[in-house]
Amino acid sequence: MVTIKDVAKATGVSPSTVSRVIADNPRISMETKKKVRKAMKDLGYYPNIHARNLVVKSSNAIGVVMSSSADKALQNPFFPEVLRGIGSVTHKNQYSITLSSGQSEEEILNEVKSMVYGSSVDGVILLYSRINDGVTNFLLEQNFPFVIVGKPVEAIEQVTHVDNDNFKAGKEITNYLIEQSHERIAFIGGSRDLMVTMDRESGYQVALAEAGLPNIDEYRIQTEFLKSGGQEAVECILAMKHRPTAIVISDDLISLGVVSMLEKSNIRVPEDISIVSFNNVYLSEIIRPALTTVDVHIYELGAKSAEAIINKTNNKSEPAKRIIIPHNIVYRDSVINRG
Amino acid sequence: MVTIKDVAKATGVSPSTVSRVIADNPRISMETKKKVRKAMKDLGYYPNIHARNLVVKSSNAIGVVMSSSADKALQNPFFPEVLRGIGSVTHKNQYSITLSSGQSEEEILNEVKSMVYGSSVDGVILLYSRINDGVTNFLLEQNFPFVIVGKPVEAIEQVTHVDNDNFKAGKEITNYLIEQSHERIAFIGGSRDLMVTMDRESGYQVALAEAGLPNIDEYRIQTEFLKSGGQEAVECILAMKHRPTAIVISDDLISLGVVSMLEKSNIRVPEDISIVSFNNVYLSEIIRPALTTVDVHIYELGAKSAEAIINKTNNKSEPAKRIIIPHNIVYRDSVINRG
DNA sequence: CTGTTAGCGCCTTCAG
DNA sequence: CTGAAGGCGCTAACAG
Numbered sequence: 018m019v020t021i022k023d024v025a026k027a028t029g030v031s032p033s034t035v036s037r038v039i040a041d042n043p044r045i046s047m048e049t050k051k052k053v054r055k056a057m058k059d060l061g062y063y064p065n066i067h068a069r070n071l072v073v074k075s076s077n078a079i080g081v082v083m084s085s086s087a088d089k090a091l092q093n094p095f096f097p098e099v100l101r102g103i104g105s106v107t108h109k110n111q112y113s114i115t116l117s118s119g120q121s122e123e124e125i126l127n128e129v130k131s132m133v134y135g136s137s138v139d140g141v142i143l144l145y146s147r148i149n150d151g152v153t154n155f156l157l158e159q160n161f162p163f164v165i166v167g168k169p170v171e172a173i174e175q176v177t178h179v180d181n182d183n184f185k186a187g188k189e190i191t192n193y194l195i196e197q198s199h200e201r202i203a204f205i206g207g208s209r210d211l212m213v214t215m216d217r218e219s220g221y222q223v224a225l226a227e228a229g230l231p232n233i234d235e236y237r238i239q240t241e242f243l244k245s246g247g248q249e250a251v252e253c254i255l256a257m258k259h260r261p262t263a264i265v266i267s268d269d270l271i272s273l274g275v276v277s278m279l280e281k282s283n284i285r286v287p288e289d290i291s292i293v294s295f296n297n298v299y300l301s302e303i304i305r306p307a308l309t310t311v312d313v314h315i316y317e318l319g320a321k322s323a324e325a326i327i328n329k330t331n332n333k334s335e336p337a338k339r340i341i342i343p344h345n346i347v348y349r350d351s352v353i354n355r356g
Numbered sequence: 357m358v359t360i361k362d363v364a365k366a367t368g369v370s371p372s373t374v375s376r377v378i379a380d381n382p383r384i385s386m387e388t389k390k391k392v393r394k395a396m397k398d399l400g401y402y403p404n405i406h407a408r409n410l411v412v413k414s415s416n417a418i419g420v421v422m423s424s425s426a427d428k429a430l431q432n433p434f435f436p437e438v439l440r441g442i443g444s445v446t447h448k449n450q451y452s453i454t455l456s457s458g459q460s461e462e463e464i465l466n467e468v469k470s471m472v473y474g475s476s477v478d479g480v481i482l483l484y485s486r487i488n489d490g491v492t493n494f495l496l497e498q499n500f501p502f503v504i505v506g507k508p509v510e511a512i513e514q515v516t517h518v519d520n521d522n523f524k525a526g527k528e529i530t531n532y533l534i535e536q537s538h539e540r541i542a543f544i545g546g547s548r549d550l551m552v553t554m555d556r557e558s559g560y561q562v563a564l565a566e567a568g569l570p571n572i573d574e575y576r577i578q579t580e581f582l583k584s585g586g587q588e589a590v591e592c593i594l595a596m597k598h599r600p601t602a603i604v605i606s607d608d609l610i611s612l613g614v615v616s617m618l619e620k621s622n623i624r625v626p627e628d629i630s631i632v633s634f635n636n637v638y639l640s641e642i643i644r645p646a647l648t649t650v651d652v653h654i655y656e657l658g659a660k661s662a663e664a665i666i667n668k669t670n671n672k673s674e675p676a677k678r679i680i681i682p683h684n685i686v687y688r689d690s691v692i693n694r695g
Numbered sequence: 696c697t698g699t700t701a702g703c704g705c706c707t708t709c710a711g
Numbered sequence: 712c713t714g715a716a717g718g719c720g721c722t723a724a725c726a727g
Contacts, residue, residue: 018473020720031698036722044696063473067415068720071406072703087447091440092638097430104426108457115454118447134357134402273642299431303612305644359704370714375706383712407704411719 080138082117084145094298102319139330146212162329168212179321179340187220198356203236203261247274263291269298287353307349366395419477421456423484433637441658478669485551501668507551518660518679526559537695542575542600586613602630608637626692646688
C-alpha cells in the first residue's frame with residue numbers, strides 16, 4: 018500500500034505537505050503541488066479513507082434507511098427510484114451511500130446506532146415516517162443530522178423533511194372520483210402507522226365529507242405495501258354487501274395486486290370498479306388498465322432529501338426545513354364516469 | 357464519543373483487555389468479560405469502525421458495481437432484485453454493501469480503485485461482464501477478491517463467477533419458437549460487448565442453424581438495456597421488407613419497450629409477432645400480453661455471488677469457482693403457434 | 696510556504 | 712490471564 022509518506026519521500030517534502038496538497042490548501046506553492054500530484058499519480062496513491070475519517074471524524078457517507086426490511090422494500094419500485102434520486106446527488110457531491118439491511122425494527126435501530134456512534138455516516142435519510150419509531154427518536158435524542166422523506170410525526174418544526182402534500186393529494190384524487198359521479202368510494206392503505214397513509218386517508222375522508230358522502234368504516238382497509246397486500250384487500254371488498262364503485266389506493270404496487278385479483282374474480286376495471294392510486298411508479302403505466310394515479314415525483318423526493326442532508330451535515334446549525342415536492346394527477350384508464 | 361478507554365476506565369482494566377473482550381478472546385476470564393460487557397452496554401459503547409479498519413485493514417464491506425451508471429441500471433428491475441439477493445446474505449454475515457455510483461466507465465474505475473487502494477471494501481461484486489473492461493482488468497491485476505455475475509470474458513478459470521447457462525437458455529427459448537412453427541425469428545439484444553448478450557445470441561443462432569433456418573444478419577438487432585431501447589429496435593423491424601413473425605429479446609425491459617411500440621404501430625402481440633425474452637422480472641407477468649420468458653432466478657444470482665465473495669475474502673487462496681444457476685422457461689401469453 | 700509533533704480509536708506484539 | 716507500548720495512515724495545530 019502506498020501511503021502519504023511514500024509520496025512525501027518520493028517528492029522530497031514532508032507528509033503534511035502532501036496532506037495539504039490533497040486538501041488543495043491554498044498556502045502551498047503551485048510548483049510543489051504539481052510535483053506532489055505527479056508523484057501521487059506515478060505511485061498510484063489513493064488515500065486511506067479510514068485513516069482520514071478517523072481523524073476528521075466524518076466519512077462523506079450518508080446512511081439510507083428503509084422501513085422494515087430492505088428485502089421487502091426493494092420489491093416496491095418506489096425504492097430504486099428514490100435511490101436513483103439520492104444517488105445522483107450524493108455522487109455529485111462525492112458522498113457514498115450505505116444502505117440499511119436490517120430485517121426487523123430492532124436490527125435496524127442497531128445498525129443506525131452503530132452508524133452514528135461508530136461515525137460511519139455523516140447523516141441519514143429516513144425513507145419513511147412512522148408513529149413511535151425507535152430510529153427517529155434515537156436520531157432526535159442524539160441530535161444527529163437526518164432528514165425524513167415524508168412528514169415527521171412530531172417535532173415537525175425541528176426535523177428537516179421532504180414530502181408531498183399527501184393530504185391535499187388524497188383529497189384531490191378522491192374529488193376526481195366524486196366528479197366522475199362515484200359515491201361509494203373505498204380506501205385501501207398501507208400500515209396506518211405510516212404518516213403517508215394517514216395523510217392520504219384523511220384527504221380521502223375530508224373529500225367525502227365535503228361532498229356530503231357517507232364515511233363508511235368498512236370501506237377503509239389496511240394492508241401491506243406489497244402486491245400481495247392488494248390481493249388480501251380485495252377479499253375484504255368481495256365480502257361486502259354493498260361493494261364500492263371506486264377505490265382510492267395509497268400505493269401503485271398495492272393497486273397492481275388489487276387489479277389482478279379483481280380480474281381473477283371477474284370484476285372489470287374500470288367498468289365495475291374504478292381505481293386511482295399514488296406514486297406513479299412506472300408500472301402504473303404498463304399495467305392494463307393503465308392507472309390513474311398521483312405522480313409524487315419520486316426521483317425528486319430522493320434528490321432533494323440528499324441535498325438537504327448534505328447541507329445539514331456541512332452546517333449542523335442550519336434550521337430545519339420543510340420541502341414540499343408538488344404532485345400532479347396523471348389521468349389514464351382506470352376510472353370510468355358513472356354519470 | 358465513548359471509546360475503548362472509557363470503558364476500560366469504568367471497569368478498572370486496561371484498554372487492551374477491553375479490545376480482547378470485543379474480539380471475544382478466549383484468554384480473558386469470564387468474569388472480566390461480563391464486567392466489561394456490562395460497562396460497554398451501560399456507557400453505550402460502539403466501536404469506531406474507522407479506527408478498527410485502519411489497523412486490521414479490512415472493512416467488512418463489499419462493493420457492488422453495476423454496468424455504466426447506477427442511475428440507468430436502477431431503472432431495470434433486474435438490479436433491485438439482485439441487490440435483494442446480495443443484501444440478504446451480506447446482512448446475515450454482518451457485511452455492509454457500498455454501491456458504485458459513477459456515471460461513466462472512467463468514474464467507475466476510479467471509484468473501484470479508491471475502494472481497493474483505500475481498502476474500504478474487502479471484495480467486490482461485478483454485476484456485468486463486458487469485453488475489455490477496465491474494472492475487471494484492474495481487479496485481476498491487483499489480485500483483489502471479486503466475483504462476476506455473468507461469464508468472464510477471459511481468464512475464466514481464474515475468476516469466480518455465478519452465471520446462468522445463457523447459451524443453452526437462448527437455444528431452448530429459440531427452439532420453443534421453432535416448435536411453434538416460426539421460421540422468421542429475429543433477435544434483439546443489449547450491447548454486444550456484454551457476455552450475456554453474446555451467449556444468448558449464440559444460443560439463438562445455433563438453434564436456427566440446427567433447425568436449418570437461415571441466419572439473417574438484418575434480424576439481429578442491438579440496442580440499450582432499457583425500455584427505450586426496445587422502442588428503437590421496433591423501428592428497425594418496421595422498416596424490414598420481410599418482417600419476422602417472432603422475436604427473441606434478451607431482456608424483459610427491452611421487451612416492454614417493443615411490446616408498447618408494436619402496439620402503437622397496430623401490430624398485435626402475439627397474433628402478428630410472437631415474443632419471448634429473458635429474466636422473468638416481475639413486470640413480465642403484468643404486462644399484456646404476459647411474457648413468455650426464461651426465469652434466470654435473479655435473487656439467487658445475487659445471493660450466491662454474495663456468498664462467493666464472502667468466502668473469497670475469508671480465504672483468499674480459495675480456487676476460483678463457477679456457479680451455474682439453473683434457469684427455466686415460464687410460458688405465458690406472448691407466443692402463438694403458427695402451425 | 697513548509698516541516699515537526701501529536702493524536703484520532705483501535706489492535707497486537709511483547710512482557711509479565 | 713492482563714498491561715504497556717507502538718503503530719495503522721492521516722490531519723491539525725504550532726512553529727518557523
